[in-house]
Amino acid sequence: MNAIIYLVVLPLGTAFLLGILYFFKKTYSRSLILVSVLLHSGLIFWISRQALFEPLLYSPGDWDRLGIFLLVDSFSVLMLSLTGLLVPLAVIYSWRWVDHNEAKYYILLFILTAGISGMVITADLFNLFVFFEITSIASYALVAIPKKDASIEGTLKYIIPGTIGGLFVLAGIILTYQGTGHLGLAGIAREFHLIPELIQKTIITFFVFGFGLKIALVPLHTWLPDSYTGAPLPYNVLSSGLVINAPLLALLRILYLFLNPELIQSGGITGLLIMLGALTIIVGHITAYQQDNIMRLLAYSSVAQMGYIIIGPALATEAGLIGGSLHMLNHALMKGALFFSAGLIIIKARSRNINDFQGLGSSLPLVSAAFVISGLAIVGLPPFNGFVSKLLLLQATLESEQFLPALIILLGSFLSLIYYLKIFTILYSKKGSSEIKKYDPAGLWSLKAPALLLSSLCLILGLVPSLPLKIINKIPHHLMESINFIELFPGG
């Protein structure tokens, strides 16, 4: 299946081509961006449809058993389809939003897309690290694009923990190679249990810490809100939808394949990750409640949602994995809709403080409705998509007899209801002074359409949850039993 490699080659090539094009002929750059992004989405759609029947494997260079494989299984399909959906929307939104360093912004955006696609489809530990660093460096640079004080500081706070996290991942990879002599995931999955137990534990700790920094699990989350305040808004959508989900996917692959689910449960990893997840939910929601800046509020809300997403797979049961994956998908859509509509509200209010949003509900009816729909979805009210995934997570925790996380999931939803309701009441309260309605950039459809599309998806996936579950129900097959994964590769 040769086409898989183009998932990485296409955006990477576009990034370099774009650099040249900006130098010579600026006028064609936008059409190149649009064509490339749509081609990438089409490619993802085409590959995903085939990968749903049977995972696709490709070995660049035809090295057969020695090759470094690319694999598209249903877990990759989930993240790839999110990439194919969110990147075009972010690009359309960026037409109006990004006014500084436009050339560099789009180039970095394409490098980010290439990094994420590569990270999701690789079946090799060192390739994973390379794509992980490509994604990270592109994200650091994207945060710094607006050239404001906040963005430079946000970058600094992002890059130092991010680099340290990357180093721990590298240390884990080196120790794994030393122990097993393999870098392919299948080979490691076969021989990981031969490593002495103490070194196994060290490796897993390194991976959990390194990727945990990127996922923003609670003691390691402080970089995220600072980077969100300074970053361009379309990047924030990609960040909470893709950049923090892709390392999570990598971590889950590593945990499930290297250890088997029973070992995750008995070896204390379930306990550790559930504790971190519960802490993440509580701290994220409580700090989000205290924020006045809408960007920081949404950032802390993202932190809290990562807690939900990690609790499901941490249970190491099929139900937990399905619930967690569905929430990963739903959170990306909901947070995307929230950021996009919040951006329009910010333009209209000319302020990021939520107390300045008074009365905007009536002057921006469609956008505010999109904000409310996605807000209610993230709280977890029916009939929106957040309800379905939180229900699945709750069922999964109760099935595994983990009552404390179940309680915290419910409590977390309640806490998030409080602060989202606060914004809703401000939005729909009456404004005392008369409003100036001269400059109305909020009427632009390139900004409105992404917000409306994502929030309607929140409703649609809430009414028809079987649609995403068709993909997600196939995820556990290759993860729960590592033998199923190993058999995909030649010589396995």
Next chain:
Amino acid sequence: MLPAYITTGILIILGIYTILIKENLIKIVIGINIIESALILLLISAGFRPGAAAPILNQELEQVVDPLPQALALTAIVISASTTAFLLAIIIKIHKRYGTCSIHEIKNLRG
């Protein structure tokens, strides 16, 4: 093998100490670089075999060291170089804006 492990351990601890204790941003970058060097040393030692030749196979097969970690070390060096370059660029920006490289002073300036 053991001396390589011990050196790696000492260097990593030294790097983490530098990152945690020093308040000058340049020194923090140096700390990160120390950890990176330690990991590259660990990589090279992972492929080491006593008495083996360098992995250049132009004659008949002989006992060579594992070439894979060396390829990985090259990649790791490239990544660490680009991260360092980016970090230093950001620090220049910070210094232009705040006139200082000290974390505490930057915090105080923000208020």
